[in-house]
Amino acid sequence: MAAPKVAVVGAGIVGLSTALCIAETCPSCSVTVLSDQFSPNTTSDVAAGMLIPHTYPGTPIHVQKQWFKETFTYLFAISNSAEASEAGIHLVSGYQVFKNAPKEELPFWSDVVLGFRPMSRAELQKFPQHRFGQAFTTLKCDCPPYLLWLEKRLKATGVQMYTRKVADLWELHSEYNVVVNCAGIGAHQLVGDEKLFPVRGQVLKVHAPWVKNFIRDGDGLTYIYPGIHRVTLGGTRENGSWSLSPDPGATKDIFDRCCSLEPSLRGAQDIKVKVGLRPSRQSVRLQREVLSQAGVKLPVVHNYGHGAGGFSMHRGTAKEAADLVGECVAALQGSSSRAKL
Amino acid sequence: MRVAVIGAGVIGLSTALCIHEQYHSLVPSLQLEVYADRYTPHTTSDGAAGLWQPYPSDHGNLQETLWNKETFDYLLRHLGSPAAKEMGLFLISGYNLFTQPVPDPPWKNIVLGFRNLTPKELELFPGYSYGWFNTALILECRSYLPWLTNRLTQRGVKFFHKKVESFQEMFAQGVDVVINCTGVRAGELQPDPELQPSRGQVIKVLAPWLKHFIITHDIESGIYNSPYVIPGSEFVVLGGICQHGNWNEGNSAQDHKTIWESCCRLQPALQKAKIVEDWSGLRPTRPCVRLERETVRHGHCQAEVIHNYGHGGFGVTIHWGCAMAAARLFGSILQEKKPASRPQPRL
Numbered sequence: 001m002a003a004p005k006v007a008v009v010g011a012g013i014v015g016l017s018t019a020l021c022i023a024e025t026c027p028s029c030s031v032t033v034l035s036d037q038f039s040p041n042t043t044s045d046v047a048a049g050m051l052i053p054h055t056y057p058g059t060p061i062h063v064q065k066q067w068f069k070e071t072f073t074y075l076f077a078i079s080n081s082a083e084a085s086e087a088g089i090h091l092v093s094g095y096q097v098f099k100n101a102p103k104e105e106l107p108f109w110s111d112v113v114l115g116f117r118p119m120s121r122a123e124l125q126k127f128p129q130h131r132f133g134q135a136f137t138t139l140k141c142d143c144p145p146y147l148l149w150l151e152k153r154l155k156a157t158g159v160q161m162y163t164r165k166v167a168d169l170w171e172l173h174s175e176y177n178v179v180v181n182c183a184g185i186g187a188h189q190l191v192g193d194e195k196l197f198p199v200r201g202q203v204l205k206v207h208a209p210w211v212k213n214f215i216r217d218g219d220g221l222t223y224i225y226p227g228i229h230r231v232t233l234g235g236t237r238e239n240g241s242w243s244l245s246p247d248p249g250a251t252k253d254i255f256d257r258c259c260s261l262e263p264s265l266r267g268a269q270d271i272k273v274k275v276g277l278r279p280s281r282q283s284v285r286l287q288r289e290v291l292s293q294a295g296v297k298l299p300v301v302h303n304y305g306h307g308a309g310g311f312s313m314h315r316g317t318a319k320e321a322a323d324l325v326g327e328c329v330a331a332l333q334g335s336s337s338r339a340k341l
Numbered sequence: 342m343r344v345a346v347i348g349a350g351v352i353g354l355s356t357a358l359c360i361h362e363q364y365h366s367l368v369p370s371l372q373l374e375v376y377a378d379r380y381t382p383h384t385t386s387d388g389a390a391g392l393w394q395p396y397p398s399d400h401g402n403l404q405e406t407l408w409n410k411e412t413f414d415y416l417l418r419h420l421g422s423p424a425a426k427e428m429g430l431f432l433i434s435g436y437n438l439f440t441q442p443v444p445d446p447p448w449k450n451i452v453l454g455f456r457n458l459t460p461k462e463l464e465l466f467p468g469y470s471y472g473w474f475n476t477a478l479i480l481e482c483r484s485y486l487p488w489l490t491n492r493l494t495q496r497g498v499k500f501f502h503k504k505v506e507s508f509q510e511m512f513a514q515g516v517d518v519v520i521n522c523t524g525v526r527a528g529e530l531q532p533d534p535e536l537q538p539s540r541g542q543v544i545k546v547l548a549p550w551l552k553h554f555i556i557t558h559d560i561e562s563g564i565y566n567s568p569y570v571i572p573g574s575e576f577v578v579l580g581g582i583c584q585h586g587n588w589n590e591g592n593s594a595q596d597h598k599t600i601w602e603s604c605c606r607l608q609p610a611l612q613k614a615k616i617v618e619d620w621s622g623l624r625p626t627r628p629c630v631r632l633e634r635e636t637v638r639h640g641h642c643q644a645e646v647i648h649n650y651g652h653g654g655f656g657v658t659i660h661w662g663c664a665m666a667a668a669r670l671f672g673s674i675l676q677e678k679k680p681a682s683r684p685q686p687r688l
Contacts, residue, residue, distance in 0.1 A: 079610075080464075080465055080609070081609055081610070082609040082610055082612050082613065083610075084550065084609070084610035085548070085550050085610045085613045085614070086613065088550070090550040090551070090552060091465075091552065091553065092552050093434040093474075093476070093552070093553065094434075114459065114461055114462050115456065115458075115459055115462060115474055117454075117456065119454070120453065120454055122453055123453050123454055123476070126420070126421070135454055137434075137462070137474075142550075209549065209574050209575060210426065210429075210431040210574040211431070212431065212432065212433045212434070212552045212553075212572065213432055213433070213434055213476070213552070226552060228549050228550045229549055263421045263422070263423070263425070264420070264421075264425045264426050264431065266423060267423075267426035267427075
């Protein structure tokens with residue numbers, strides 16, 4: 001087979017990083033990214049991009065830890081290079097505070113992030129409503145910069161990107177040999193996955209450049225994440241809500257909750273409201289499938305359903321997806337050489 | 342009672358505020374005035390990054406360590422207040438880097454979350470094999486000095502734009518107590534061979550992705566002569582120059598090159614930072630801070646001077662502890678003037 005043609009559907013963090021991994025591991029492949037949305041209009045652009053994992057109930061912990069470690073190591077190297085500012089990757093330190101004792105004293109990722117330790121009593125005094133806390137240093141991927149940097153890397157390796165709404169994966173069978181489904185929340189309609197559901201998140205992006213540390217409530221609902229130019233204040237977790245319209249009541253509630261953690265935010269300026277739908281699932285769907293119609297086969301690799309953990313797991317799952325694409329390509333080449341016989 | 346504070350940097354203005362807060366209700370006749378030839382944004386304090394951090398060792402000077410602690414605790418209390426943003430006050434975490442193991446600093450329990458660096462963290466800083474992580478505060482004087490000025494103005498304190506040539510000049514005008522906060526130029530009012538400038542230069546850049554301070558240490562070069570990177574609310578301050586005995590307030594191209602190259606080696610991403618401007622200032626260095634009373638003959642009378650200068654590169658770090666100590670000295674002056682009625686200053 002001549003250069004295998006691979007289509008990646010989706011141009012959020014999972015789609016772009018998966019396309020890049022495929023281009024890196026399969027230099028003979030011709031990779032194309034197809035998406036109806038590109039940065040700054042993807043779900044990834046709304047997220048703060050903090051490397052603090054979300055635990056998937058349906059995926060073994062050692063697998064999640066491997067994905068996170070891959071991702072952290074990859075971004076750590078970028079953050080320490082001259083490209084850090086262009087890629088939007090930077091280190092940020094801060095606190096995770098709990099009103100009640102956390103379920104686990106040591107989350108599975110505590111030895112991957114830097115300097116993880118319990119907060120001192122003096123540090124906890126700043127949070128009179130919270131009784132426990134963890135301090136650590138992690139990485140943040142600012143979007144759009146990170147997505148634009150990925151797009152730039154893709155173009156440099158010859159990957160083409162087209163704005164196109166794919167209604168059905170099968171429509172690609174005549175143009176591509178392998179299809180990679182990184183459609184995120186779009187997979188609900190694209191492949192009819194009933195196990196995929198939105199968890200609506202509303203955030204505020206504000207100008208408060210004196211905020212240098214992150215603060216997160218262990219309940220995952222209230223957080224303050226300082227980015228390059230803006231601080232992301234969150235948030236909401238609304239299971240099953242498909243609405244992308246900002247809710248003014250939620251805006252006020254988010255702002256008040258964040259100000260109670262960090263009073264200086266009262267002076268924040270230029271508040272912008274954003275909404276994203278976390279593509280949530282019990283486990284990330286990371287597997288091969290073969291679609292077939294009338295004897296024609298189309299190998300598919302699924303890589304979606306990262307929910308609240310897209311940034312934390314993106315590189316690890318992208319690499320695994322690229323490996324699965326490699327298996328599909330090998331299988332095609334095997335069958336095509338058998339066909340020649 | 343007329344009190345003149347000479348000097349309007351962080352030391353002068355904070356000492357003025359501390360004295361006024363403690364004594365204006367006890368001394369109805371108290372008239373506080375500030376005299377300076379330079380005001381914000383043209384003082385030495387304005388160029389400082391404003392990071393609260395004493396030297397790695399106090400050489401046994403427990404008094405200064407205590408003043409540093411009083412300042413940190415005072416600022417920490419203000420963090421949650423609505424004034425914090427206006428004061429230019431915020432928390433920041435960061436790294437101190439060394440090429441060999443060093444003892445913990447005397448301020449390890451003053452700052453928040455002090456710990457040693459892990460091997461993985463040290464990977465970020467090739468060439469450094471040991472270090473500290475902690476959370477401290479930044480107090481940006483280009484906001485703090487105007488904030489102090491507003492508080493003082495609200496309290497009726499008068500400001501005069503004037504170069505005072507001698508203490509006598511003040512006493513001849515009817516000033517009863519002079520508070521000498523003249524920093525590096527204190528020697529012009531009263532010779533002090535122990536006071537020397539330590540010239541510093543910094544480059545202010547735009548690098549908003551940097552959220553941590555990084556201070557490197559080189560035993561051989563000496564304090565502040567090793568690169569440092571301190572992110573402020575608007576700019577990142579790059580530095581690493583400390584020239585003892587150099588009075589030159591102009592910027593040096595050679596120093597710019599030194600700072601730029603060493604900081605870019607430390608943080609490669611800085612190569613993409615946009616340079617805004619250079620700034621130079623003279624740290625008022627002294628073996629120890631001069632904080633004491635002096636009784637000065639003025640004709641047939643005795644007049645009082647309280648000296649509060651020589652804070653080197655740690656003026657912001659120590660300012661409030663010194664302001665309170667100066668206020669206590671002022672209290673003792675008051676007690677001596679009126680032995681019959683004993684004012685009870687709030688401590």
